[in-house]
Amino acid sequence: MNLTHEQQLIVDHIKSYPSLPTLVNSVAGSGKTTLLTAIANTLQSTRALYLAYNKSIATEASRKFPKSVLCSTIHSFAYRSVVSEYGLTIGNITYRDFPSSIHYTYRLELSELLRAFFLSRFTDFTEFSTHKQLTEFEHTTILDIISRIESKDLPCTHDYYLKFFHILLQKGLIEYEPFDFIALDEAGDVNPVTLAIVQLLPAKTKILVGDSRQNIYAFNHTINCFSVAQGTHFNMSQSFRVSSSIASDVQTFCHNYIDPSMTFVGTPQSHTISTKAFIARTNAFLISKMMELNELNTPYTLVRSADDIFKLSRTLCSLSPATKYVPPEYNYLMDDINDYYTDYDIRLQYKTILSYLAHIYKDDLVLSTTIRLILRYRKDGITKCYEEAKRHEKLKTTLLLGTAHSFKGLEVDEVYIADDLNSATASIQTNMYINNLKYSDLSHEDQGELNLYYVACTRARVSLLNATQLLYTPKGDYHNELFDS
16 A cells, blocks of 8 residues: 555554554544554554544444454443443433432533543542532532442443443453554544543554544543643644645634644545535524525435434424423523513513523524524424425435534535534634634634534535635624524
């Protein structure tokens, strides 16, 4: 196989210094599989482990790598090691498992702290509690939930058995024969517990590969391993996916807003376009696009399930004091509705309730945009679009629809960037310009938004449309019907 100069340097380094951890920060489409296959051949590997962040990527990798490489997600790897061995029963832990005497909102916060511990680098809860500066009440309440899981009074969550696996490795209660090498993919966007597990697993060689500019799941307690892990650092700047013109524009964007040192070299591409994608920031914009395509009788394929895409909009359509059930993550909306009916005449119209929610959550991009969607298309329109979307889940077409988060790991010939993604990015760019801010000065949330734009744009192989923010200068406004208040 033909390797680039950058890839060959990495292979030569590992051949010379196999015991030193290697970190490879690579641009989108840089040939990570080619690199890892070359490393497997160089090391004459007979037993290697490749860890992907989701099942579909692991499955695809298994088709490309030599049979000596076990391709798995970190959860699947942990599951095989501990769940049946220790007789664990898989289930979910919700706010309902916390004492009912605690206010619902606080129970949600406690539930999120519990999950944060499971996904952390800590094996001892007391250390985690000290690090997070938890109150005595928070410490005691969460510890009680953990004890109930350990005693099997509560089911074991996927995050819990991952932490349990981590603890067993730390204590030396699970042993493996050393792998020839372990490769952790998407190292720029993994949970601390995943990194800790990889560091504990025995291997002659360890390789962390990924793209630091694709850290988009900070809300899911992820970290950028390239900023915390020890090892020899390399870059791969040549993309075999992205055209030269797109790569040049993306590099300018990254230089201005994310990573001034980034080099991004594209590949000359033919102008043949077979597959297209519409990539949005929010599900509301996806639904709006579906409305448009349904009117035109244009077939499309959803990257995520219709149930996931319509979850919030259908919940909002059902809200009233008489609503008996909403998904747990949206129960706070029921509290708001009940508070509203306490203060105002119960006979007020439904659209007035939505307007009230839009006002109190005006800074919440996802919620406010979804409310405007419902006010525009009404309940009947949302229901009809959902039913049509369910049919499109199983269609095989050349037009893909999804959010930027759901498109991570995918690629198509042509990408159209939705207006809400441009608008969300524009507000951060303008703030950086006005206040003379660098990427490091931004909140994790705003850093994630810029990274998300990078992810969306680098899904395109040949053509990128409506990517107005790549070459953005702070002037003018970006308007659209759903995004504007």
